[in-house]
Amino acid sequence: MTDDLQHWQVRCQQLAAQEMDQDAAHDTSHLQRVWGNAQQLLQHYPQADALVVLAACYLHDVVNLPKSHPDRAQASRMAAERATALLLAQGFPAEKLEPVAHAIAAHSFSARITPATLEAQIVQDADRLDALGPVGLARMFHIGGQLGRTLAHATDPLATERTLDDQQFTLDHIAAKLLQLPPTMQTAAGRQEAERRAQWVADFRQAFVQQWNATPTAQAQG
Structure with missing residues (x-):
């Protein structure tokens, strides 16, 4: 530097x-x-x-x-x-x-x-990247707690039979916004990193829901 x-x-x-x-x-x-x-x-x-x-x-x-x-x-x-x-x-x-x-x-x-300069594109991408990955999820749950939101819907955490509502359920924010971020990235390098981090977030969501629903793991069933 x-x-x-x-x-x-x-x-x-x-x-x-x-x-x-x-x-x-x-x-x-x-x-x-x-x-x-x-x-x-x-x-x-x-x-x-x-x-x-x-x-x-x-x-x-x-x-x-x-x-x-x-x-x-x-x-x-x-x-x-x-x-x-x-x-x-x-x-x-x-x-x-x-x-x-x-x-x-x-x-x-x-x-x-819309960011009209390369510098603005980089800043937007850099800020959005901090919403993805482990730290991004920690920030998401922190904000959800501040706003008094429930962690997840009691019986339908993946919103398979209801409309996503991240104003009420913090977990919904993953599908409603975080997993939508990679295509919005302004730079190719930012998009590649966002896709990598988004996969981690998607995997976390599945693991969260499995535990939220108290679903037995394959090892426990065995």
Whole structure:
């Protein structure tokens, strides 16, 4: 990592820690993982501006409204505005402020903003990757608990005879959203990693349901 990137990583980490109203699903560890995901993607796209990606990764949640908040869809736009002001005050390169703001605004699923730059595509993919895999599931159940959702439907956890409802049943979020993420990834490298992580999530869902329904395993039956 270049000296310039290291400098701004420290500054952006400090700004995020000062600004964020942290919870266990959206804390500085989440930001570090998103940047780690982005660094993996940047290896495939060296033409992308790493400084823009770094700043957007660390500041994308400086405004983070609860999922149940009526203005949730506006949170990423609000975060982009706040991040721009913070970076401007720190002397961040002026020509990179708008690309950072766009990447932050476009990262959110609920904002429905199409990422128009490679940097924004990488940031969106990097953030969505943190929703997949073991840590992603831990974050999912944490948020479900915060919102008072039931772990799973008592008798039909796979929603074979009902409509998925992840507003009421946390497990439903896997089929309703998480397993739908891989095709939405903006980069080929992001899609490949998302597919790998989604398979782990799908396997977990099956194992969860087997235990939820108290289904005897083959070994126990034997």
